[in-house]
Amino acid sequence: EKKALKRLVSEPSVTADHARVELAANIGSPHDAQLAKENGAEGIGLFRTEFLYMDRTDLPTEEEQFEAYKHVAETFGEHPVVIRTLDIGGDKELPYLDLPDELNPFLGYRAIRMCLDRPELFKTQLRAVLRASAFGNIKMMYPMVATLEELRAANRLLDETRAELREKGADFNENMEVGIMIEVPAAAVMADALAEEADFFSIGTNDLIQYTMAADRMNERVSHLYQPFHPALLRLIKHVIDAAHAKGKWAGMCGEMAGDPLAIPLLLGLGLDEFSMSAISILPARKQLKQLKQSEMKRLAERALELGTAEDVRAYVENELKTLQ
Ligand code: PEP
Numbered sequence: 001e002k003k004a005l006k007r008l009v010s011e012p013s014v015t016a017d018h019a020r021v022e023l024a025a026n027i028g029s030p031h032d033a034q035l036a037k038e039n040g041a042e043g044i045g046l047f048r049t050e051f052l053y054m055d056r057t058d059l060p061t062e063e064e065q066f067e068a069y070k071h072v073a074e075t076f077g078e079h080p081v082v083i084r085t086l087d088i089g090g091d092k093e094l095p096y097l098d099l100p101d102e103l104n105p106f107l108g109y110r111a112i113r114m115c116l117d118r119p120e121l122f123k124t125q126l127r128a129v130l131r132a133s134a135f136g137n138i139k140m141m142y143p144m145v146a147t148l149e150e151l152r153a154a155n156r157l158l159d160e161t162r163a164e165l166r167e168k169g170a171d172f173n174e175n176m177e178v179g180i181m182i183e184v185p186a187a188a189v190m191a192d193a194l195a196e197e198a199d200f201f202s203i204g205t206n207d208l209i210q211y212t213m214a215a216d217r218m219n220e221r222v223s224h225l226y227q228p229f230h231p232a233l234l235r236l237i238k239h240v241i242d243a244a245h246a247k248g249k250w251a252g253m254c255g256e257m258a259g260d261p262l263a264i265p266l267l268l269g270l271g272l273d274e275f276s277m278s279a280i281s282i283l284p285a286r287k288q289l290k291q292l293k294q295s296e297m298k299r300l301a302e303r304a305l306e307l308g309t310a311e312d313v314r315a316y317v318e319n320e321l322k323t324l325q
């Protein structure tokens with residue numbers, strides 16, 4: 001069983017009807033990159049950079065960051081490595097940043113909001129990512145984007161940073177893809193407009209579910225509302241994927257949902273291009289995909305989208321998968 005899975009390590013991710021998708025890994029530190037590769041990752045779909053900023057007394061330097069990003073890029077060679085810019089603030093405290101206490105941290109000063117407010121901190125990271133882009137296939141994405149203006153403001157700072165690096169003669173990939181996470185419902189709804197100005201989307205369901213259902217992802221008393229299979233969420237996901245494709249862009253997912261064996265058939269049917277998950281889920285997902293037909297999952301997803309509750313969706317998918325076996 002384990003051996004059979006291991007044989008899939010260097011195989012591509014294809015469905016029974018020859019549709020190709022990408023199975024990538026989520027990592028939280030450069031040390032995880034090797035393990036992700038050994039587990040069959042075809043790339044990194046989410047490199048959380050927060051670790052660089054945590055458990056220390058001051059900000060990481062450009063050089064420290066550059067080394068970390070370069071290491072992961074080199075580990076994956078021509079395969080994509082999606083680096084997410086800093087997603088700190090809210091509940092993730094950094095004492096040396098002097099962040100304000102907030103009544104609603106998840107609705108507060110975090111991620112791209114904080115980065116746009118502290119351009120020097122942000123530009124240090126952008127410089128490090130750009131310089132590392134000369135050493136592999138790095139893509140970059142901004143977390144928690146809620147509006148088009150935020151994407152534009154971040155890209156303005158990125159353009160400034162590019163110009164400064166050019167001035168210095170530093171090497172970087174002029175064509176690095178720059179995408180956004182879709183994890184705020186407003187961004188999901190506005191995906192068509194955002195797709196004009198972003199190179200790709202990565203759907204962050206961990207947050208998108210909590211914001212869509214207005215149910216704190218850490219609060220057990222409302223966890224019954226935290227429903228990955230709720231049709232409201234599935235409809236948003238469909239809208240996001242369709243909006244990306246309509247503009248010739250790709251759409252991935254890096255929330256926990258992307259590695260859930262019950263969600264994978266639905267996501268395949270909705271047309272998701274890239275599934276990014278914890279390393280240990282990759283080979284089981286590759287095995288599962290070999291047994292699924294995208295054409296059939298398309299019909300499955302269409303039906304699921306018309307159901308009224310998360311429970312109905314789960315039951316329907318479970319039942320359909322059983323009859324397919
Ligand atoms: C998400 O929100 O789905 C996500 C991948 O980001 P994080 O879990 O780091 O908030």
Ligand code: MG
Pocket residue numbers: 143183204206207
């Ligand atoms: Mg998130």
